[in-house]
Amino acid sequence: MSLNTRQNLKYAGLKFIELIATLFVVSFLTFAAFSIIPGDTAQIMLGPNASPEQVARLRTELGLDQPLPVRYITWVAGAFTGNLGDSSSFKVPVISLIAQRLPVTLGMSILALIMVIAVSYPLSVFSARRPGRIGDTICSILGHVLFAIPPFVLSLLLIVLASGVLHIFTMGKYAPPEKGFGNYIASLALPAFAIALPKIAMTFKFMRSAIIEQNASEYVKTERSHGLSEARIFLRHVLPNSNVSSITIITLVLSDILGGSLIVEQVFNLPGLGRLLLTAIDRRDFPLMSGMIFYLALITVILYFVSDILASIADPRIRLK
């Protein structure tokens, strides 16, 4: 085994331990927060008109008569063996509820990511090639403005525009992928756009300055003096070097997109993970809430894990630190 592979493995191993530790901390924090807030699943499901006997019976039926720490330990044991347990208020496996909602959130996130990359890359290349020109100035100002608008405000504005004024979008009408892929994409395009816009602005900002920085660096100057063509310098040297930081940015953007989609789907009334998470909290459904937070944390942590590994491949210096 070469030194390089061993180092790589060691690095990946360390990151993996970090991943497990993060998940454990997240689950414990969820449990801690949950034990502080008042509220009882059975009481919430039955409403104020229920008698104490009715509430007590439902509690037993839902398995809520066990104290929370006991339920937490059972849950942790299950979660780390891949079993997230049953939702206490819906009485079905948490994993099936997540699977049912995943196409909405995942579809929206991927769509948003495609939009971010498809728009921000060409735009930042365009802007960075001629910094300070009118095109760059407009892009930069627009970028600053969009960067500052939170996704939920943007969502509301887009709904008013697309569905109220232009009548090109039907609010809350989600078409599952099995009923036609085109409709599925169409039903998610506008919310995806609402999530993507601020992220486009963010990626644009970072990419633009990364390219400008590379353009001004010593080695580019040297290359220019050696008479290399601008296209070759840009494609072979500037862009790949800017990519190192863009991997980190895209990871950041991705986890932001996931978080943003949770809020945006609430505004657009889409049956995704965000809605489910809110329902879980509203109903004080501990297994569902922990399961979802665990799942979202897992996705985020894996994203960072993959991004770290990718970055270390792109730039060997990272590993040595």
Add this chain to the structure above:
Amino acid sequence: MSKAFKKAVSAILGLTLCAGMCACNQTQPGTSASGEPDASGAVEASGADADTDAVYGGEAVVGITQEPSSFDPHTAVAAGDKELIFNIYEGLYKFDSTGTLNPCLATDCEISEDSSVYTFTIREGVTFHNGDTLDADDVVYSLKRAAGLLDSQDGTALVTELDCIKDVEKSDDGKVVVTLESGNSELLSYFTTGIIPDGYDNCEAAPVGTGPFMFDSYTIGENVTLVKNPNYWQDGLPYLDTVTFKICADMDSGLLELQNGNIDIFPYLDSIRAEQLDTTQFTIESNGSNMVQIFALNNAVAPLDDARVREAINLAINREDIIEVTMGGAGVELTTAMSPAMGSYYDTSLDGTYSQNIDEAKALLAEAGYPDGFELTVTVPSNYLVHVNTAVELASELSAVGIDLEIEQVDWATWLESVYTNREYESTVICLTSDYAPYDVLQRYASDSSDNFINYSNSEVDELLAEIPTLADTEAKTELYHQILNILVEDNASCYIQDPTTLTAVSVRLTGYSVYPMYVQDMSQVKVVE
């Protein structure tokens, strides 16, 4: 660019204002058309037989803002569950949209002199959704199950009010005889509880009843779908083929979906939201809700344990203004614990007991030892805009007598546990809902009632509440109900504010919808306009 933007903004604002004003002008005729409840609680039924050309088929989508919890007729307690399964299950008796209790799966009921034996005659020719024919055995099973009397049960009733049932038997002539532990003349309205097939125990996953609609599917977080019962025992009903109850994230996203045509019927609008709707697309149906909006004062904490302080608060507030601010005027002022929608059980002589009197309120506060007022926290559930707005208005009104009302917003789950169940609060604003039965409205004021979250205690009221179920004579009972209402006013148990009018938006493509003075979405009369 900025000019164009300004233009666009002013155009949007203009449109919104126009829409708002149009809605204002036209809400009123719509309101009277569907009938305001008068003192007797009677509402003109917007009956289906008015139209001679019955249109069959089609579908309707009803927007709901809560996730269903239970489809079992005996364990469903939440208002949102009850209003949905009203279409699936039927009881021996059934309420109509005027609040009248009518025979349904029973054709009549004989109540013994001491009110301890109820004998029901069962309707013939009724079939369940699974094809079984309804008979006395089904009724005996269902009532025993509701009362917790089956061998497989531990004896506690599923429907708490029916806990007083001692035995249910089939008589030789096919009637159903219900024997109570002691006389209770106030029980008939609880025989609205759903009847299910003998031995059936899978209502949660696969509801089977006799109602106008059959359960089709439930997708968590999305919708509940019901389909027409082709063998419904009431000839000619229902009209629609499919009814979908669509779950909306909240009132606002539901309203947007309504405006986009995804939803046809959307209940429990506040007047501000109702006025946003295009009156050429929607009619606003309304009715008294039989709810009691209360500024609940915890009688067990100082200084609210002093009746003079509670009276001062009652005199300091202006109910008319609150109704104007929170419901755009669509509410009935209350001075006591019962809505006038309860008909003769309500004591009309209590109308207008309190008129705002700041000087008298200040004098009472001074007498109680608070000449400069005091600080008070009001804990309100943040998901109910009406209650939050009420708290804001209360705060401004109470500041005139020196009471500094601090508003604390909590989520519904926290409210239920901290305020309602554990009673750890000073004051709160909430709507009290109850079955359409006077006893259910007032039972919460018994010292030992689990619903007595205001910690009210008066032995006289306790005695009256114990006496009422033993009386058979309606007039005598009514007299005692009036007495309780008067005592609650004398004691200033809390501040009663309004019976907020239920506003329901209905798409103009549908007709036949009526608003019930209780939690019911009756889809059996709804049909598509040709």
